[in-house]
Amino acid sequence: MERKSVGDCEGLTFWLAQAEDYPEVMSMSEGIYGGNDYLPHRYHEWLGEPGRTVLLARSSQGKLVALESSLVVDEGTSVVVEGLRVCVSARGRGVAGIIQRFADSYVRQLYPFTIKMKRLTRSDDELAKYSLLARRAVLSLVGEAEYYNSFLSHLKNKLCSAGAASALTVSVPEMVPLEKEQLRDVLLDPELHSRVQLPGGAIIQDWQPLRPVEGNLEILARRNLTWLADSKDAPVFLSFYTPPYPVPYNGGSMRVNIDMFGTDHVLAQRALVGLLQRVFEKGELKGTVVVHVYMATSLWETLQGFCEGHTGVTRHRDYWEQLFMEKEF
Ligand SMILES: CC(C)(COP(=O)(O)OP(=O)(O)OC[C@H]1O[C@@H](n2cnc3c(N)ncnc32)[C@H](O)[C@@H]1OP(=O)(O)O)[C@@H](O)C(=O)NCCC(=O)NCCS
CATH class of the missing domain: 3.40.630 (Aminopeptidase)
Incomplete structure (x- = not known):
């Protein structure tokens, strides 16, 4: 069956990740976290996990440019975002922001009204717009x-x-x-x-x-x-x-x-x-x-x-x- 995108936004199209995307996701992931990346191991598990959405963004030429996963936790009141990555050639142009905006709106449609907070962990500096909990x-x-x-x-x-x-x-x-x-x-x-x-x-x-x-x-x-x-x-x-x-x-x-x-x-x-x-x-x-x-x-x-x-x-x-x-x- 032909795959359909789930939407488009700011020049990118969005797709639900599938097993066949694995090689492309891996080539986009080279060098991430100094070789300590969990995604090569978790990718297939993530695709079948209840409450989780894994979205891919593609350029107008069909090239994979970004991935983000959203997992609804805390009895439907929080969404935890993980796995965010943008291919090297598309970095520094706001793509991480675009895929996050799309993922948020997509998850909001799936879980209308319940999610109150968006949560994440990271190792670098604090992010603007987020408050630091710990x-x-x-x-x-x-x-x-x-x-x-x-x-x-x-x-x-x-x-x-x-x-x-x-x-x-x-x-x-x-x-x-x-x-x-x-x-x-x-x-x-x-x-x-x-x-x-x-x-x-x-x-x-x-x-x-x-x-x-x-x-x-x-x-x-x-x-x-x-x-x-x-x-x-x-x-x-x-x-x-x-x-x-x-x-x-x-x-x-x-x-x-x-x-x-x-x-x-x-x-x-x-x-x-x-x-x-x-x-x-x-x-x-x-x-x-x-x-x-x-x-x-x-x-x-x-x-x-x-x-x-x-x-x-x-x-x-x-x-x-x-x-x-x-x-x-
Ligand atoms: C970190 C990374 C995803 C940033 O992607 P990018 O498209 O180059 O980022 P840009 O600076 O162009 O985009 C800026 C937007 O992304 C957001 N952003 C950037 N890094 C982010 C991060 N780590 N987590 C959440 N949002 C992030 C910014 O807040 C900004 O959002 P806005 O447009 O709503 O203001 C990219 O460099 C990457 O893939 N790095 C390797 C993997 C990695 O370190 N992932 C981070 C996991 S925490």
């Missing part, structure tokens, strides 16, 4: 998969010696896994936000901000996350990893994202060790592995010091930040 620090590590076991031993030794030094004065709980029902209770507990200081009131899962509300539990469940907390019912520290996925970096690497919520320095170290151990114990990771850890800014210094001193797994980037922003829709 900043998180990112610690990025890199190493070949085979070095991570000895890196983990290195971290555990540090934890043990720190523990031995402080055993008489503090007792720090172990991090425990959260199963589905416990997770539900923890996430829907109205006290969660104040106990773990959720950034901007959201769980940010691999750059995707989701308010801890019933309607988002299914979205989080789809992501197949592994959760660790300091307590099964009233945690002050919550963390998880997103299953590793391939990225183009260094000719093909694996990317691991760890998200942390809470400000306790020792619990952050324990969460890092516990989650990395779970990531690597399956023995499935090969080649270069890049780990990004997203956390409260006050934790970065401690966590980066904790990870120092190993020759196989080293810092991938200097201090950088994830910004969470929103504007009225």
Whole structure:
């Protein structure tokens, strides 16, 4: 069946992305995020995800010039925009603004009246027209998969010696896994936000901000996350990893994202060790592995010091930040 565009605006035509567009989308995406781009892995998954619209913009000659995805979350009250990109030859001419205006109007037709806020995360500067809800620090590590076991031993030794030094004065709980029902209770507990200081009131899962509300539990469940907390019912520290996925970096690497919520320095170290151990114990990771850890800014210094001193797994980037922003829709 012949494909039909879904509209046009300011000299571009807009199309719902399909599987057959993948090669063009990939050629438009070369070099994005220093090789840490998630889209090569997520593209096909995105096309079938409930509540998500992936739009492509084409020039009058049919050339693919931009992509943007909009995911309706927070029980229909927010739209999270992701994946925005413009082909190199069309940058600097306002195309990012055009595709966003079209995507907003398209999503408004699909969900009339419900969406109140448009939300996004990014690593660069704040964007005009958006208000900043939160900043998180990112610690990025890199190493070949085979070095991570000895890196983990290195971290555990540090934890043990720190523990031995402080055993008489503090007792720090172990991090425990959260199963589905416990997770539900923890996430829907109205006290969660104040106990773990959720950034901007959201769980940010691999750059995707989701308010801890019933309607988002299914979205989080789809992501197949592994959760660790300091307590099964009233945690002050919550963390998880997103299953590793391939990225183009260094000719093909694996990317691991760890998200942390809470400000306790020792619990952050324990969460890092516990989650990395779970990531690597399956023995499935090969080649270069890049780990990004997203956390409260006050934790970065401690966590980066904790990870120092190993020759196989080293810092991938200097201090950088994830910004969470929103504007009225
Ligand atoms: C960032 C990028 C999408 C900008 O595209 P562009 O068409 O060259 O941007 P322009 O400066 O010409 O367009 C300006 C408009 O886009 C908006 N814009 C630019 N970058 C944006 C971003 N990262 N997120 C949201 N809006 C953005 C501006 O607010 C402005 O909107 P307005 O016209 O409504 O005022 C493009 O450089 C790109 O594809 N980079 C690589 C991928 C990337 O970094 N994506 C950003 C993800 S956060």
